Amino acid sequence: MLDVGFHQGAGLHSFTPQSELRVIAVAAQGNAATGLEALWQVCAILQRLGYPVVVLDGTAQEADASPGLQHLLQQAPWSEGASLNMGAMASSLAVIPAAKGLLLTARRARSHEAPPLQSLLPYFRTYGLMVLHAPASTLGPLLTHTATIPLVVMGQDASGVLNSYKSLKQIALDTGLPCMVAGLLHGDTAAERRKVRGALQTLQECAQQHLCGPVRTTTIATQNPQDLQRLALQLLENAGTISETLLPALPPDHSHLTGMPAHFVRSH
Numbered sequence: 001m002l003d004v005g006f007h008q009g010a011g012l013h014s015f016t017p018q019s020e021l022r023v024i025a026v027a028a029q030g031n032a033a034t035g036l037e038a039l040w041q042v043c044a045i046l047q048r049l050g051y052p053v054v055v056l057d058g059t060a061q062e063a064d065a066s067p068g069l070q071h072l073l074q075q076a077p078w079s080e081g082a083s084l085n086m087g088a089m090a091s092s093l094a095v096i097p098a099a100k101g102l103l104l105t106a107r108r109a110r111s112h113e114a115p116p117l118q119s120l121l122p123y124f125r126t127y128g129l130m131v132l133h134a135p136a137s138t139l140g141p142l143l144t145h146t147a148t149i150p151l152v153v154m155g156q157d158a159s160g161v162l163n164s165y166k167s168l169k170q171i172a173l174d175t176g177l178p179c180m181v182a183g184l185l186h187g188d189t190a191a192e193r194r195k196v197r198g199a200l201q202t203l204q205e206c207a208q209q210h211l212c213g214p215v216r217t218t219t220i221a222t223q224n225p226q227d228l229q230r231l232a233l234q235l236l237e238n239a240g241t242i243s244e245t246l247l248p249a250l251p252p253d254h255s256h257l258t259g260m261p262a263h264f265v266r267s268h
Contacts, residue, residue, distance in 0.1 A: 020241040021121055022051070022129045025143055025150035027136045027167045027179070028059045029160075035153030035184055038222050038231075043093050043131060045232040051128040053093055056120075058134025060097035069101025072123050094127075102134055106141040115145035117242045129239070136167035140174025148240030149216075152181045154199065161203050168203075172211050180216045180238060182231060188221040 026039055043053050062068035109116035124130055132139060139150060150171055154164040168179050181203060183196035200217040207215040218234065220227045 020243040021125060021127065022236070022239040022241055023117060023132065023146060023148050024129065024235045024239050025132045025134075025139050025148050027139055027150055027152045027171065028133055029153065029155055029163050029167065035155075035182070038153070038184060038220065038228065039131075039133065040093065041222075041228050042232045042235065045229050046129055046236070047093060049232070051236075052126070053129045053131060054124055054127045055093065055095045055131040055133055056098035056102060057095055058099050058102045058132065058138045060095075061099045062097045062101060066097055068097030070098075070104060071101075072096075073101050073104055098134070099138075102132070102138050102142060106138070110141075115242070116142045117146060121242050136170035140171050143171070143175045143177060143240075146240035146242065149177060149238035150179045151235060151238070152179050154181055154183045154196075154203065156184070156186075156196065156199075161199050161206075164203055165206055168207055168211060168215065172213070178213055178215065180218065180234065183217065183219045185219055185221040186223070188223065193219065 026035075029035075043055060046053050056069055060066075060068070062070040105119060106116050108114075108119060120130070132142065134142075136150075136152075143150065152164050152167045154160045164181055168181070171177055171179055181200060183200050185192055185196055196219055200219070204215050204217060207213065218231070220231050222228070
């Protein structure tokens with residue numbers, strides 16, 4: 001009677017996937033093209049590292065001609081065809097339109113007071129890594145019960161710092177989570193590197209002053225395979241997990257985030 005490791009349901013239990021699903025979050029900026037090519041390259045690197053990757057693209061709308069996450073959620077996860085069973089056999093990157101489905105996931109979680117991403121596990125359990133690519137306003141409500149550190153890609157245009165700050169603020173308000181910010185270098189010249197580093201420093205100072213917390217930053221040369229692999233490994237390090245035993249987290253403390261102006265010191 002003191003034997004352990006066997007019970008009447010042990011046979012069925014052995015067929016249940018036990019591995020956790022890792023989750024990476026990337027905040028899409030107003031210009032969705034910013035960093036998008038780099039994201040696909042990073043996902044391809046993760047595939048080569050042995051992580052079957054599925055991308056839920058919250059910038060792409062589902063439609064009958066282009067079904068996506070919303071269509072999956074309208075089926076039971078155990079019904080035939082509801083799960084995307086590519087798993088470890090996937091040789092190409094799976095990108096699923098998910099703009100409506102991610103919003104639906106967040107609404108359902110609020111109504112049931114449940115961790116939002118846990119409901120996605122039955123549909124994508126055969127993958128090793130799920131990448132959420134969506135605006136910060138969509139990501140925030142989805143990450144309330146995870147330890148995922150989102151990535152914000154800073155654009156090089158005049159509004160790059162401001163848009164990145166808005167994303168940091170949105171995610172901080174929703175989750176209390178910090179973010180990592182990547183400045184992309186397209187030419188990797190000394191002048192461009194100085195410009196991007198100056199913008200990142202300005203963003204760090206604003207976040208430290210108004211969001212009351214440090215922001216990790218990095219510069220990535222998009223034409224440098226070593227830089228892209230380094231970013232892929234950083235995203236893996238920052239990934240959270242979802243599992244059947246996911247426990248709710250305490251709601252974030254927003255008391256220090258009230259009255260945060262979007263004010264910046266111009267970098268010279």
